[in-house]
Amino acid sequence: MKLLLVKLSSLGDVVHTFPALTDARTMIPDLDVDWAVEEAFAPVAALHPAVRRTISVPMRRLRKRPLAAWRSGEAGAVRAALVQEKYDIIIDAQGLLKSAFVARLARGARHGFDKASAREGLASHFYQGRHHVPEVEHMATRIRKLFALALGYSIENLPEDSGLRVPAPEAGAPPYLVYLHGTTWPTKTWNLEGWQALARLAQAAGWQVKMFAHGAAEEARARKVAESCTAVQLLPPQSLETIAPVLGAAAGVVSVDTGLGHLAAAYGVPTLGLYGPTDPRLTGMFGPHVRELAAARNCAPCEKTSCRIMPGFQEGPPCMADHDARMVWATLQSLRAGPA
Incomplete structure (x- = not known):
């Protein structure tokens, strides 16, 4: 059976689709999956063993500069890849007008969330098969049910399995932790003092800590953490292809609400998520060894990119600053130790 999956973005949403692919491959062993995904996340989509081919969709350029995309041939190349063969079924697992439009370009029977379940109800009009999966469970579970x-x-009897396997560690490489501090929303950030204190706790326990940084703000924060603690190794900017194995081989991860944290959780790495403005119950990290520290304030989760309590904050709004480094460290150690 040939399946076209449409799930364009974001990184966390891509990762949340993995368990559904594992289910489908288990139940339909001859399943071949092509995945239409935004080009930035194609390397991650390709990690799942059920994926035969990724179809990179430059959605941002297509939306911002459609004429230039057509003239350059990019749009035509995407359409040619989508119609290259006829699919037995097409599943739009995103439920947006943009994803429904991409699915509409391909050949095959289209399925997706119904009007009441899709994030944009109008998207359901593009499908022949419309399925009711209410937004009352984690997104990964909803996608499993949609599939x-x-x-x-x-x-019912299928285990939750991302399908990812932990890469073999380098011979002789010491175990390490990863701290994921970068995120797109300023309200999701934890403050510098918290990261520095957490790094010192790791050093006192004999751990090495690795940190990524992309962009000036992240680089400045990570550099200050590294300067405060010799256990921290600041890694240079790199691609998702090289970041993934570093995450997969980690002994533990502490992460704000960011896509790389979702990827670490999918690998089965003990992953602790720090949450403030967002709600982990519906879109939190999904994996066998995950724990999440949610904000305790009445105003959270607000799902806002700005803070009404402290409008001028630079990083670490009050709901995130409440996370105490000692509690974070103790929770990570408990998570790594497994069930009592």
């Missing part, structure tokens, strides 16, 4: 309804099987 099961579209492909005709039950997930």
Whole structure:
């Protein structure tokens, strides 16, 4: 069976689709999956063993500069890749007008969330198969149910499995932790003092800590953490292809709400998420060894990129600054130790 999956973005949303692909491959062993995904996340989509081919969609350029995209041939190349063969089924697992439009370009019976379940209800008008999966569970579970309804099987006895396997560690490499501090929303950031204190706790316990940084703000924060603690190794900017194995081989991860944290959780790495303005119950990290520290304030989760309590904050709004480094460290150690 040939399946086209449409799930364009974001990194966390891409990762949340993995368990559904594992289910489908288990129930339909001859399943071949092509995945239409935004070009930045194609390397991550390709990590799942059920994926035969990724179709990179430069959605941002297509939306911002459509004429230039057509003239350059990019739009035509995407359409040619989508119509290259006829699919037995097409599943739009995103439920947006943009993803429904991409699915509409391909050849095959289109399935997706119904009007009441899709993030943009109008998207459902593009599907022949519309499935009711209410937004009352984690997104990864909802996508698993969407696949099961579209492909005709039950997930009742299927384990939650991302399908990713931890890469083999380098011979002789010491174990390490990863601290993921970078995120797109300023309200999701934890403050510098928190990261510095957490790094010192790791050093006192004999751990090495690795940190990534992309962009000036992240680089400045990571540099200050590294300057405060010799255990911290600041890694240079790199691609998702090289970041993924570093995450997969980590002994533990502490992360704000960011896509790389979702990827670490999918690998099965003990992953602790720090949450403030966002709600981990519906879109939190999904994996076998995940724990999340949610904000304790009444105003959270607000789902806002600005803070009404402290409008002028630079980083670490009050709901995130409340996370105490000692509590974070103790929770990480408990998570790594496993069930009591």
